[in-house]
Every structure is written in structure tokens, then in C-alpha cells.
Amino acid sequence: MKNTYENRKYVFGAFLLLIAVVYIGKLFSLQVLDKSYQSTASNNVLRYITQYPARGLIYDRTGKLLVYNEAVYDLMVLPIQVKEFDTSAFCEILEITHNDVRRWIQNAKEYSYYTSSPFLKQVSSETYAVLQEKLYQFPGFFVQPRPIRKYSKHIAGHALGYVGEVDERTIKDNPFYKMGDYTGISGIEKSYEKVLRGEKGVNVYLVDVHNRIKGSFQNGKNDKPAIVGTNIISTIDADLQEYGEKLMVNKIGSIVAIEPSTGEILALVSSPTYDPSSLLGRGRSKVFEKLSSDTLEPFFNRPLMATYPPGSTFKLINGLIGLQEKVIYKQTEFYCYGGYYSRSIHVGCHNHDTPLNLPEAVQNSCNAYFCNVFRWILDNPVYSSVRQGYNAWKDHVLSFGFGHKLESDFSYELKGFVPMDSYYDRYYGITGWSSLTVLSLAIGQGELGITPLQMANMTAAIANHGYYFTPHIVKEIEGEKGIDERFSVKHQTTIDSVYFPIIIDGMDKAVNGPPGSGSTARIARIKDITVCGKTGTAENPHGEDHSIFVAFAPRDNPKIALSVHVENGGFGSTYAAPIASLMIEKYLNREISRQWLENFILETDLIHIDKKD
């Protein structure tokens, strides 16, 4: 047996003994010789008061303050320090019941016996003043100031989002948060949480047996100041946003307005909306419950999450694709006698002059014209099959930002739907479909699903003659050079810029054509501003059709592009077009000249009709 190195066991023994002696020595000096710890710790207790940072402020694009902070006071409890106290006096100050006290202390104990947790949140400053004087009677309780959100205007709930307490899952995944902390739940507050939140600090205080703060522990050596969150300038125009929300009262739908040259979102209206400040304070949970159970879904962010068929507005895209694919030219004419007829299929049209060239067809929104164009695109002889034609068409469509997320700075954007060829294979079999089968795409009906944000973005791309910037809601983060790089990338569509003026001509005529020329959106015209627009009507199998209008203005060097959706609003020209027109006027002229039109919209109530009947 080899055991050559037996003597080395003494090295181990000596080592062990040495450590034991050193440790006991250290403990002796720490616990017996050094009296300083005993005096601080036996009579006094340390209290850690978290310094909550003020969240970053949010401004609108013109520098108006939209969101700021205000201090409230949370009454905290540290269960291990709680001793017998005068519950009646306590309840009287806080206006709570004995039962509440018992239950809330129990909750705190269940969370942690040794860590403080909120006992009663957001105590008013009056109550706080009374409580502060008597706090010494209630050992284990102390007050913790914390900032909460305040809103200078009651607008843009969906864009700004709101702040709420972190849930348990977030706490588990992210050690930054502790129970009772606030975090952004939606909108800018969520997307830019890391920018806005700042950094928590802590102050360590010595507290005597009477629950009074004696002063900073070790002269603040262990304190850490809170770091205030960074301010954000949003792209929202507060006046425009407010006006849009006003116009949309008593209507379901959305308005999205974009600055075409930058992709900045000027207004993001989702109706019905909610007042962001109603989600704060102690009544919060009731309001939240009421809003959540509302059948009109005020929390549903329609601009980003509702999808509609684009209706006739999609004729703009089909016209552009037809030009790019060289199946039509500006002067190409088609006849229309009340619609499009082919074998078994009939697509109706309204009464108008015939034949029409391309701009006139846009002006009149002729269904027959675009059915012809669409079939020529798909059945183009340069492609060997309708499948190839369809895929060429689809690629053009996708280049406008449809069928996928635009990757804006909202965290819950939907991608909409543009069918793949395989989608039709599944329905009709691989050889079972033709340009006629999918003809409803010609006039923007059928399977297409497009969000209002995507519609506004399409309009911006047309206004720009063929490119767009990813729509975004934040313009500037204070102290940073720029926002995310993805917002300065120019997304080029697959359509050459030379073709856009032809379609824009049609949009111009649709709004500004002379009376009797068949213009579908004359109601949207504004004196001295060339508005270019297109109406649309999304078929709604569940009720009245949805009214859609897309427009940009002015025609040269456009400043605003927008999409308006009014659910159950019927034809695009009925409600959506006037709303869009008023928005444009508001943004460009800052005042409204057509009072009658504004009154007409403000008085329109599409929600409570049924109840009146």
C-alpha cells in the first residue's frame, strides 16, 4: 500500500486549526471586544427607506408637458417590529376597519416577516400630516414617499400607456424589481421602461425604540441616492391628438396620423378611449375592472391591433402595381357598365361616366376598372402561371409594410394578413384557383387584414412617392444623440417613384374634382390645401360596413398622412373622410373654418343608436 505522503496530514491539521483560531479570534473581536455594534444594534434598529426615482417626463412634439410625477405616501409595515398598538386610533386616522388592519398585517407577514411591505398605498397628504405626528404610537409602521404619474391632459391613453405595479412573474425574472414597484404596462411607458424608470436608491436611518428616526446611519455611508429617469419627447402633437379624440367621441374606430418625411406618429386615436389618470390613485382597481369589462373594449388599442379589409383604399396599391408591372398605363381605359362581369362572377359598381382612365378610375373608385387591372397583373403573360403572377403581386403588396409587423416602438403591434399562395392551395387545391377566384383582392375585400397603423403608413409611402420610415412614437430621448437606428432606415417600396404622381392625381381628383365629375370624397376638400385622399368601405359581415378614409396633404411636400377608420360608419365618405379632413385642417391651419362639418361629426353618435331605438 502506497501511503508515501502520510506526513502531509499534519499540514491539513495545522491548516484547519489555524483557520479555526483565526475565525474565533475575529468573532471575539467583533462580538465581545467591539462594543460599537452592540450599542447601535441593541437599542436602535436600522430602517431602509427606498428612494424611488421620479420617472422620466413625457413631452409632446411641441414641448408641452404630457406626463409628470407627484409625490404620494405609502404606509409601510415591518411585521417583526409591530407591537401592540391602539388599533382604534390607527383606524380612525386612516379611515379603515379593524378587519382591514388584521388582514393587511397578515398579508405583510405572509410576504415577509423581516422585510417591509406596503400596508396602505397612496395615503393622501392630509392623512399623512396627521399620521406623521402619531406615528411613534405605532411601532413597525413608517411612511415611504413615492412619486406617481400625473397627466396634464386627459389624452393619448393608448399612446402613452400607463404604469402599474409589477406582477410576480416580472419580479421573479428581473431582480431589478421588488414587490410594490411600478413599471410601464403599455404604450410608451412600457416600450421605454428602461429609459423612464431611473434607478432606485436607499437611505439607511437609525430608528429608536419610539419609532422615531434618529438620523442617518453612519453619516449616510450606506446611502445611495436615487437616479431620476430620463425624459422623453414623443412625436405626438397634443392639440391634434386631443382634437382627434374629440371627433371620435361616440364612435368606434381609430385615427393614425403620420409625418411622412420622418415616420413620426402625430396622433394615435383609439376610440373609445380612456383617461390615463383614471388608472392612478386608490380607485384604480375599480376603474380598471369597469374598463376591462366594457364591451366596447376601451383598452383595445385599435390602431395597432384591429385589422380590417382595406376596401377601396387598396385600389391605390393595385393601380401602382399595375403600372409597375406595365400591364396598364396612365391612359389605359376600361369600360364599366354597372360593374365587372366575367363568367359566373359579377362585381357591382355605382353609376359613373365610362370609359375611365387610371386617375379617373381612382377618382370614381370604379370597381370594374380595378378588377380588370388585378386580373391583368395575375394573368400577365410574362409569368408562366397565375401563382407566379400572384406572388409578384404579393411581393409588391408586402413592400408597403402589409402582412408583417412594422416594428414600431409599440410592444403589441399586430401584423395583419396578406394570404400566401399556399393559403389558396389549401382552400381550392393547388390548381383550383385563378385570378378570378381571388378577385375580391382587386377591391380590397376578402381575406386581407390590415391595421390602421399599416394603412397610415401606406398613405405616407404614397405621399413620399415610394418609401416610408417605420412609424414611431418617440422623437427624442433626453441626453441621447438619437433614437433607435431602425427609425431612420428608409424602406423603399418595389414601385418606381415615377408611377406615384399618376395615382396621386386620382387621389387629388377624388377630393378636389369639380362637382358632378364623380369625385367620391369632395366632402374632404379644404380651401387652399390640396388634400389627396381615397375612400374605402370595409365589408362587415356582422353589421353596418366600416367607413375608411386615407389621405395626405398638402400634395406637394406633404406634412401629414393619415388613416381614419369608423366602425359601422358605412361608406368611407360618410364619416371617415370628414374626420380626416378636419384633422388635416387642424394640423396645418391650427383652426377649423368649417364649423358645420365639425358640428356634424361631433353630433354623430354611432354607439348609442341601438339603445335609442
Next chain:
Amino acid sequence: MLYLLIVFLGWVNIYSAVYNEEHHKIFDLSQRYGKQLVLIFGALIIALLVIVTDSRFYSLFAYFLYAVVILLLITVLLFGKDIHGAKSWFELGAFRLQPAEFAKAGTALALARYLSSRGFNIRNLKNLFNTGLIIFVPALLILIQPDTGSTLVYFAFILVLYREGLSGGILIIGILMVVLFILTLIMDKMTIIIALLVVGYLVFWILDRNIKRFLIAALIYIGLAGSLFGLKEFTGLELSVYFILIFSLIISGFIYIYFVYFHRIQKAVLMYLLMFGSIIFTFTVDYTFNNILKPHQQKRINILLNIESDPYGSGYNVNQSIIAIGSGGLYGKGFLQGTQTKFEFVPEQSTDFIFCTVGEEWGFLGTSLIIILYTVFLFRILFLAERQRSEFGRVFGYSVFVIFLFHIVINIGMTIGLLPVIGIPLPFMSYGGSSLWAFTILLFVFLRLDISRQEYFI
């Protein structure tokens, strides 16, 4: 033999009792206390199972068990539950399993088996290499999780090798590497390099005991580095300070070779290589950390080494812990009377910082008693390990010894502020099923070997 069993069961009982009471204090009103009782019961069953198993099982299946734990470590990386950025846990219903804890036992078995195999010689390079492999494969897998604390435990195995004949030099290099590894992450690179240089030359002086040669060697280096600095200053050459320091070292190396050739000072060569190796190691660690690891991995390591973890500023936990222990005084505040302990500690740390509860509530009497108990316990293991007739038993015994030693020394050292914060549990006292069971297995496998040390060679 029965006597031994009783003695050791007694040992465990003492620990269990102490440990039990501690938990009653900390987790009063919480469900952890009850859970821990169940875990203790489980530990006893495991102990029993371990004892009734034939002792030959452990040596025969040593490699197999090792393979099993390695497999578990790999699976936990793939399918483990991510908790606070580390994939260390399996979740089985309400119960969590941490394979890293059991891996220590597996490694100890494999190590014992390999070191006791016929014809093994630690001075044989191939054997040494294989030994290293046995130790570092699980260590690496645990480091990836990452669980730096548990990884460091594996360095303790080097002590076992030392007992089995590894030269003291390698032991020193091993310790040096660990220290350097941690220092590189905590401290500035420049400070470390300069410190290494100074220490290197001083050690050379102490070993050589010749002031003249020491001065010459140091002057050569300083002269070279100085002239390079001058060159940089006057010609405006773009030379990094690191380059100057290291280039001078290389050049002076050539000059030293000349000296060595004439004077035959082998120690100088050794010192030089050690110094040079250390600097290269520092750079490697630094480079790996900053360039190869991704930011979130860096952050994990930083958090585990407590470099930037504290929400309340650095040293918060240690301050808290020292205040708590210090407030205990000679007699302590008494059972359940602690006010300092665990105020704002996160749960994970409350398991690691259990010792400060002892300090606060039982005072110096309690803490010194615990340390004495642990010391006697460790001496007992050492004694038992030494009386093993089989090498397998001895190596395993030493493995058990160093694992316990490492955990106890690091854990208590950290709570009293003598050592950096490294999150590893205190054997038999910290809350946590995996560590309790793993320590139980370690101890009882060894006891089982001890019981049958007579028959082992039949």
C-alpha cells in the same frame, strides 16, 4: 464498528438539531421551516440507504455515478429552469433539484477510484492530466450555469491531490490561479500586473537570499521599462503601458538566461516562469471575460462574484452581516430575539448568510461553539480518512474533508467579512434540500466505507 456508527449518527444529530433550531428562528411563520423538516427526514432516509448499500458498490460504480452526474449537469444546462439568470435547477413540482450539489459527490467517487487504480502515479503526466479532467469537466459545466461558488469548490480537490503526492509547487500554482482569476475580475489589470512583478521579484529575493543578484535583476527590468517609457515620451511612439511592461519582462528574460547559465540559479527560472505565466493568465481571463463572454454572461459572473450586484451599494450584505453578528455580543440576544438579521436580504442570501443569525441570537458563545463543532467534525473526518486502509477510502475521505472544509471556511469567512462574498451553503445548516442531501450522501458514503474498511480488502 457499531460504536463508530453511533458516534457519527450522533454527530449528524447534533448538527441536525442545531440546524433545525436555527431554521425555526428564521422561518418562523413561513412554510420553509416545515419544508426543511421534510427534507431532513429525506436526508435521514438517504443516509440509511447509503449505509445499507454494500460498500463495494461505491467503488465499482464510481465511474457510472460520475457519468450520471455529468449527464445531469448537461441536461440542466439544456432543460433547467432559469432562476435569476442561472440555469442551475431542475424543477419537479414543488421541489427543486440542484445537480451541482450532487456532482461534488460524484466527482469525489470518480477521483477516489482513479487515484486508487493500479499503477497510478500522480507524477505521471498522463495520469495527472486525466485527474485534472475528472475535476474540471464538472467544474466547467457548473461554471456555464453559471454558479461560480460551486465551481470554486472544485479547486479544493487540488488539496486532495496534494495529500496524494502532488508537489507543493502545483498546489501553489493552483491557488495562485484561483486568486488571480478572482482578482482579475475585481481589480484593475494594471494594478495586478505591477503587483505580480513586485511580488515575483521579492519572492525571488527571499528564495535566493542574495541581495546583489536581486538588485541586478530588478534593475535590469526597471532600466528596460524605464528606457522604453523614455522612448515613448520623446519619440511620441504609440506604445501601450502593458506592452512596455511585458516587453521589458521578455527582454530581461534573455539577460537572466545568461545569468542562470553561469550561476545555476534554478529558482530564478522558476520565479520568472511563474511571473510570466501569471501575467499571461491574467490577460487570458481578462480577454475571455471582456471579449468572448456576452454582456449578460459578464453580468452573471459579476453578480455571482458580487462585483456589481448589490442594489444598495457594494458590501451591503457583508455590512449587514457584520452588524448583525457584532450586535450579538457575548451571549447573544436570545432565541428569536434577533432584530438585525434578514431585514432586506434576498431569500437566496438568507440561506447563505445563516451564520449571522447564530451570531446575533447566540452571541460569541454560539458562534465559537459552532466553529469548534465544525473543527472537531473536520478533524474527525481527517482522522477517519487517515485510518482507511484502502486508497479509495482515503482519497474519498479527503475529498469529503476538503469539500466540507471549503464550504465551511468560505461561508463563515464571508459572513464575518474575512473573505469575498461567494454564494455557497454552510453544510447542514443552510436551508436547501439539494445541499443537505448532497452533504449527507458525501458523509454517509464515507462512513459506509469506514465501517467496512476491514472487509474491503478481502
